Amino acid sequence: MISDAEKKLLIRGTQVNYYFVCRTKLWLFSHHIQMEHESDIVELGKLLHDETYKREEKSLILDDLISADFVRKGKLLEVHEVKKSDKIEEAHFFQLLYYLYYLKKEKGIEEIRGFIDYPKLRKKKEIRLTPDNEKRLKKVLEDIDTVVRGDFPRPQKKSRICRSCAYLEFCWA
Amino acid sequence: MTRKNYYILTDGILKRKENTLYFINKDGKRPLPIHSIYSIYAYSSLSISSQVVNLLSKEGIPIHFFNRYGFYSGSFYPRETLLSGDLVIKQAKHFIDNEKRLKLASDFVKGAIFNMKRVLSYYGLDNNMDTLLEDLKSCKKITEIMNVEGRARADYYKLLDEILPEGFRIGERTRRPPENMANALLSFGNSLLYSTIISEIYNTQLNPTISYLHEPFERRYSLALDISELFKPIIVDRLILYLIKKNMIDETDFEKDLNYSLLNENGKRKFVTEYDKRLKKTIKHRKIGRKVSYKRLIRLECYKLIKHLLGKEKYKPFISWW
Numbered sequence: 368m369i370s371d372a373e374k375k376l377l378i379r380g381t382q383v384n385y386y387f388v389c390r391t392k393l394w395l396f397s398h399h400i401q402m403e404h405e406s407d408i409v410e411l412g413k414l415l416h417d418e419t420y421k422r423e424e425k426s427l428i429l430d431d432l433i434s435a436d437f438v439r440k441g442k443l444l445e446v447h448e449v450k451k452s453d454k455i456e457e458a459h460f461f462q463l464l465y466y467l468y469y470l471k472k473e474k475g476i477e478e479i480r481g482f483i484d485y486p487k488l489r490k491k492k493e494i495r496l497t498p499d500n501e502k503r504l505k506k507v508l509e510d511i512d513t514v515v516r517g518d519f520p521r522p523q524k525k526s527r528i529c530r531s532c533a534y535l536e537f538c539w540a
Numbered sequence: 541m542t543r544k545n546y547y548i549l550t551d552g553i554l555k556r557k558e559n560t561l562y563f564i565n566k567d568g569k570r571p572l573p574i575h576s577i578y579s580i581y582a583y584s585s586l587s588i589s590s591q592v593v594n595l596l597s598k599e600g601i602p603i604h605f606f607n608r609y610g611f612y613s614g615s616f617y618p619r620e621t622l623l624s625g626d627l628v629i630k631q632a633k634h635f636i637d638n639e640k641r642l643k644l645a646s647d648f649v650k651g652a653i654f655n656m657k658r659v660l661s662y663y664g665l666d667n668n669m670d671t672l673l674e675d676l677k678s679c680k681k682i683t684e685i686m687n688v689e690g691r692a693r694a695d696y697y698k699l700l701d702e703i704l705p706e707g708f709r710i711g712e713r714t715r716r717p718p719e720n721m722a723n724a725l726l727s728f729g730n731s732l733l734y735s736t737i738i739s740e741i742y743n744t745q746l747n748p749t750i751s752y753l754h755e756p757f758e759r760r761y762s763l764a765l766d767i768s769e770l771f772k773p774i775i776v777d778r779l780i781l782y783l784i785k786k787n788m789i790d791e792t793d794f795e796k797d798l799n800y801s802l803l804n805e806n807g808k809r810k811f812v813t814e815y816d817k818r819l820k821k822t823i824k825h826r827k828i829g830r831k832v833s834y835k836r837l838i839r840l841e842c843y844k845l846i847k848h849l850l851g852k853e854k855y856k857p858f859i860s861w862w
Contacts, residue, residue, distance in 0.1 A: 401745075471753045519852050
């Protein structure tokens, strides 16, 4: 069965990212209970976005769902996402994969490559939308849909990731 | 960076130049960098321009206004950016469903009584707060809950009078205008706390007008009134007792007439300085495992309420554990 989210992609890049970080965070964010406005870490991320790759063309924002940090146009379209650290690599990987998938499916752009840039680590990772990756992503999108439609999931246990999360006080107070 | 509360007590002008606010009064010009402001409390006559309002709105900074008697007149509540339709519906559902409303209303009163009890036992005052907590359990109506709350507070003030020096006894609780010095302090402190809570609610997705203990149509931000019941004993009352007991405040800090007593500018200054110190004071939070300020405790209360409204985690009112 094709979920609604799948029929018409209405999932935000951030949601794909949060799916790998924490289900509670994904649910709250999706229900507009957002906490990031006071987070120093989010602020830092914005600074990083503003202060690196200044020569590049600015962000790619599409339909309020996609917001890649910058694109490079050549024979291939390069979509870049800038991240602070590679601690939650899987989340970054699927977030960018989703951007590529969205561009292909909704905008018909196929000649495309994705890059995750870690300027602080002087590292760069290339990502491609292979049939296999696409299959994995579809499964993720369906799961996101299920989580978001379900009841509010409480986090099961405090993990390392909670320490730097904007929702820490919300979840554990 | 932690943002600060600014308390303005002298007449002046608030001006914007680029992204900095300046407060100008007879003593000169003082910059208030926009990113360092959390809320502004205006106790004097203050001229502001629309540019200032626009900047405050952009940065989500509320400004609370008080008239020259120190009574709350209103807030500039910036455009809401944290909206969750989902949560608002759930907030309303908990109001409409009588059982759900009763649970929250009595939780607020329960917390309030527990916190009053804490203050009383700190001063070694024997009290009957436990009986009142017992009475609360059998309440079936909001009016009955309100009644218990009223009785608790009356008893509590009476007990506090036993330890207060003669000139500072509360006696009968009088508002608008407060008839003696203790009442003036209570009124001033309570409206200050009320505004602080409005600022905290503003930073969450809660709708400030949907309340449970107080009627939502009673006053504009009645949810702040609900939450303030919990924090009045711990923040305001303790502060007042401290100011009186340490002789930090005396008759010269008041403006008096036959039928009223109000804090004068000097008195207000002492009060807000100590109040702000208290808001910043931290305690180690058992569950979060981090230091949390009193001000932040109010925010955490909002979060707990949100979790309750969303289901899965029952609300437990804040009860001081120290």
